[in-house]
Amino acid sequence: MRTEESPSAQTTGAGFDVGQYAETQLRQGKSLDDLHAELSQQLRDVRKELHRLIDARYEDFLGLSTSLTGIGTTIDSVKPRLSDLYGQISTVHKELAAKLEYVDGRLAHRLAVREKKQMVRVFIDLSQMLDRVSTLLDEASAAGEGGSGSEAEYLKCLERAAADFGQVWYFIEKGGDYPFVEQAGKRMRGLEQRLYTALDDFLAGRIDEFVGSAARGEAGSDAVGLIAQSLCVYGAVDGYERAEEVMRRRMVRPVVGALVASQPGKGMGMDPGAFADMLQCIADFVRRVGAPFAGGIEAHLPSVASTLEARVFWREVAATVLAGLPLLFVPGIPDRFHGNYRAACEFVRTFGGLFSAACKHRDPAVLASEESFVEFNRKWQLSAYFSIRKKQVTDGIEARDGGSEAEIDGVAGASGLCTREAGRALWGMRRIWSRGVYLEPLAARSWQLSLQIVLWYHAAASEAIQQLVRRSKEAGHGGAAPAAEGEAMMGQLLGHVHDIYALRQLSAAHVDGICAGGLVDAGARPSLQAAVGAAFAAAEGAAAGATDFLAAAAVAGGCGGLASHVRRTTSQFRHTNREAPTAASAYVARLFDGLAALERRMRELPSASACARPLAALRAGVCRGVSREMARVAADALATISRTEASLHRLRKAKGPPPAAGSSLPAADGLLVPAGVDLRGREPASDNDKIRRQIWLDVTETGRIAAEAPGAGVHEDYLSLALAIAALGT
Incomplete structure (x- = not known):
């Protein structure tokens, strides 16, 4: 088998023929550019190898260069041959380049001819399709003139014409900017208008038939079928x-x-x-x-x-x-x-x-x-509508709309409210959620306005309570105002307290109503109720402040003469030889007259359930206050008796031991009451023991009355006094 020689072997062998070498390479499919690149690369490789050899054996190279003789003659003899080779290669390159240019020109010409043939085919197809569409539209017109029996054929012709429209427009877009294509486009638009006009007229007629059938109570299924077919034709042309x-x-x-x-x-x-x-x-x-x-x-x-x-x-x-x-x-x-x-x-x-x-x-x-x-x-314009409604509600609440006064009073009276502020708040909440005002897309805004109304009510009720408390203190120093004025202010305070709790109950019921009525999703009820509770928390704080003031006023009114009563107890038994007491003093029951008056006034209020919490707070406040005052005054009185006995013992220089200093009783001023005195039932032996027993009976009766009040209790100072007295003599 013959082995093909490498380019290096071909160029270095004896009898090298440039033309044969070039022909061989071209026969192998290489172009002149490829051959030129290959020879250039070979030249670079030879030079690189030569430089490497010179560098590696530099001394031998110097010796070789000095020993060479006649090298110039050799070079001069080779140079013409190399020049001839270069010229031959250049000539072959030019000839091949000319042939390639000729071939490229012929190929371009053939491509142009092919494109023109395709365009001619497009023109022919376009003309044929336009003629076919025109013929189909003519057939449709002829079928349409044949009467109602030809409606199916009419639609079939229109449908066939519509089916070709897409291809026609495709060829028009493909045809470019040729005059023939422009004329075809104009003709196509005219045919398209004919098709649309025919379809519009046919569809309009069938719609009129259907409407007439519907007016007569008939089904009109034939007209509907034809309308559906015409819609299919419309769909074919978008x-x-x-x-x-x-x-x-x-x-x-x-x-x-x-x-x-x-x-x-x-x-x-x-x-x-x-x-x-x-x-x-x-x-x-x-x-x-x-x-x-x-x-x-x-x-x-x-x-x-x-x-x-x-x-x-x-x-x-x-x-x-x-x-x-x-x-x-x-x-x-x-x-x-x-x-x-x-x-x-x-x-x-x-x-x-x-x-x-x-x-x-x-x-x-x-x-x-x-x-x-x-x-x-x-x-x-729902936002503008809500703004108008909100202004109406706020004007009614803030008494800027006089026309709402009667309606507000009616709402307050029917709901059992005592104050104008609570009536306005309830009216506002019900108004914004009423069937004649509320709209479903405004649910969130309506709820926000409801909470704002609660906050407004808290501010108004708190201000009214503060003014009443201030007036009461200015008039009577904490509750001792003239009877008529004091009763009126007490009634107003109780009305505000009642309305705070009553309005919360009414608001909770209102939330249940709007959820049950479908105005708001029922699943939102727990969160809405929680929001109502949070909104009324501040108002209930104001109510607690009012009950504390009323309780303090009741305590001050009932216990104002407590010290005098205890002093009179001392004068009743000292040096009078009276029998030892067996019952509490009559003034003890009168200590709770203020609480009784408050309970009586609260029972007159409309809602008993709304009064439950403030009534319990009043009972607790009054009972704790009265028991605290009783403990203070009793401790002071017992301490005074003990000091008196100690002083008399020192003055008389009495024989025997002084009063025992065992268990002790705390007094209000920090003094100690000596123990060793029986206050728990044995027959008193002296006037001081009688006084002590009376005080103990009064203290015990105070605790009993306080304990009988539902939800009430005694003060810690009273418990300390009672425990200390109970420990005496044990």
Whole structure:
């Protein structure tokens, strides 16, 4: 087998032929550029190897260079041959380049000819298809003139023509900017207009037939079938929007336009009853014509029927109402705006329900995403409406709207409230959630306003309570005001306390009502109740402050003469030889007269449940206060007796031991009462023992009365006194 020589071997062998070498390389598929690159690379490799050899054996190279003789002659003899070789290679390169240029030119010419042939074919096909479309439209016109029996053939011709439209436009776009193509485009637009006109006329006629059948109570299934076929033709030329416009213009617009045009004033302050009647007429039309039409189309074209509700019927209704009644959406008269909005919401629910019953495959998302549906809902100026309602409520609450006074008084009286502030707050909350004011999209704002009303009530009630407390202190130094004035202020304070708790109960019941009535999702009830509780927490703090003041006033009124009564007890038994006491003093029961008066006044208030917490607080406050005062005064009296006995013992220098200093009793001033004196039932041996027994009986009776009061108790100082006395003599 012959082994092909490498380029290096071919170029270094004896008898090297440049032409043969070039021909050999070209025969192997190499171009002149490749051959030039290969020789250049070989030259670089040879030079690199030569430099390496010189560097490695530099001394030998120097010796070789000095020993060479006749090298110049050798070079001169080789140089002509190399020059001839270079010239031959250059000549071959030029010849090959010329041949390549010629071949490229021929190929470009052939490609241009091929493209022109393709364009000619496009022109021919385009002309033939235009002629065919024109012929089909002519056949359709001829079939249409044949009467109703030719409707199927008419539609078939239109459908065949429509099927070619896409290809025609494809060829026109592919044809470029040639004059023939421009003329074809003009002709095609004319044919397209003929097709659309024929389709529009046919669809309009069939729609009129269907509407007439619906008016007569007939099914109109034949007309629906033909309409479905025409919609298929529209779909073949991407003309659904045009078909929808025809259906809106012929089927929906005459009815809806006439109804809207009959309403005066462009909707400003439109009577809700008239608006509801108009919407009811539209709903009746949809029930009679629209829903059966969509249901009939669904049997032929399910995908198209799902869009008829939104894109044909709703779009025309919304556009006509928006254009004909633009002022309907302005809340200039809020009561009418409220009624109109609710009527519109009811119409939307009815509208969707009609199509749900007629179309099995109805998708509610299609209507919800319809641009005209979104625009119709957005047009209602709900924010402006809420601002008007909020101003009405705040004016009524803050007494700026005199017309609401009677209504507020009626709400307060019917709800068992005592103060005007609570009545205003309850009226405001009920007003903003009433059926004639509340709208579903405003639920969050209505709830926020309700909480703001509670905060307003807290501020108003707190201010009123503070003023009453201040007036009471200024008039009578903590509750000892003149009888008539004091009774009036006490009644007002109790009324505010009662209303704070009563209003919270009414607010909680109101939350239950709006959840049960469907105004708010029932699942939100726990969180709403928690929010009500948090909003009333501050107001209940003000109520607690008022009960503390009333309790303090009752304690001050009942215990004002307590020290005098104890002093009179001392004078009753000292040096009088009276029998030892067996019952508490009569003044003890009168210590709780203030509490009895408060309980009597609270029982007269409307709501017993609202009075439960403040009444328990009053009982606890009065009983703790009275028991504290009794402990203080009794401890002082017992300490005084003990000091007196000790002084007398020192003055008389009596024989025997002084009073025992065992267990001791704490007194209010820090002194100790010596123990060793029986205060628990044995016959007193002296006047001081009688006094001590009377004091002990009074203390015991005070604790008994306090313990009998439901939810009440005694003060820690009283317990300390009682425990200390009980420990004496043990």
